[in-house]
Amino acid sequence: MNKILVVEDEDILREVIMDYLIEDGYQVLEAADGEKAVELFQSNSVDLVILDIVLPKVDGWSVCRRIRKHSSVPIIILTARSDEDDSLLGYELGADDYLVKPYSPRVLMAKVKRFLEKYSGGMDGMPISDGHIVINMGARLVSVDGNTITLTHTEFEILAYLMQNKGIVITREQLISRIWGYDFYGDEKTMNSHIRNLRAKLGSRGSCIVTVIRSGYKFVEEQL
Structure with missing residues (x-):
């Protein structure tokens, strides 16, 4: 319960x-x-x-x-x-x-x-990784270059969704539907705030989350 x-x-x-x-x-x-x-x-x-x-x-x-x-x-x-x-x-x-x-x-x-x-629920599965950022879906843990970082529920969901769709542009509407569903009452600035906080927590790896003007965001792998 x-x-x-x-x-x-x-x-x-x-x-x-x-x-x-x-x-x-x-x-x-x-x-x-x-x-x-x-x-x-x-x-x-x-x-x-x-x-x-x-x-x-x-x-x-x-x-x-x-x-x-x-x-x-x-x-x-x-x-x-x-x-x-x-x-x-x-x-x-x-x-x-x-x-x-x-x-x-x-x-x-x-x-x-x-x-x-x-x-x-529904978080089992293989870890998601680009070689620098690793997401343990079952434990809901994220590490960057071997160091564990603390993300909010929403930041975790955004990062996981973007990394699951590496290289693909995800629109703000898709992210909103994925994270909040139909009853979202925020606006574009709400999403921008979460993305900004997420990038800051990822440190030097935050540049992996790229803003695509007038479209949305995508996760881009850095070269190892």
Whole structure:
């Protein structure tokens, strides 16, 4: 049974989310402030985090940052603002997706299901490698020149999909469909932010991800 941490300071909203999750068969942990959220995450094996931004004691940005220091678990951010800077900051801190309040609980449940299916299943198979970057699909680990790096769920999915299609131009629409599905609410800047973060984590090998103007991206192998 997947365990989900719900971090929301509004009692009614938190209870609604929990009711939907429990109805869908998930085990749920709850926190009404950022301090409790970090404590619960550190003491439990959590498969996904639903995280509000405006929280008492420790805000959602700080909670996201702390989780990302130790884990690539999927994080869905909830925000009361549709400000583009908020969503981009969330992605830069390692969030995988976000929803603006008010939102449909069923849309949230669809996102949860999609992330958990990708995170916990269907990842067996031979490692993917270009000689420098190696992806262990089963363990969801990535190494660059022998050094393990930490990627978010979304960054991992983008890299794996591009490397599985080496040399082929993948459109932004294809990437969006692959990662988020039909219920994606971001825009081109969202994808750009994830690609920028991914390149930075790949270091000198980040140049393998090439932007194809007005088309999308492709992974290009470097010469050994």
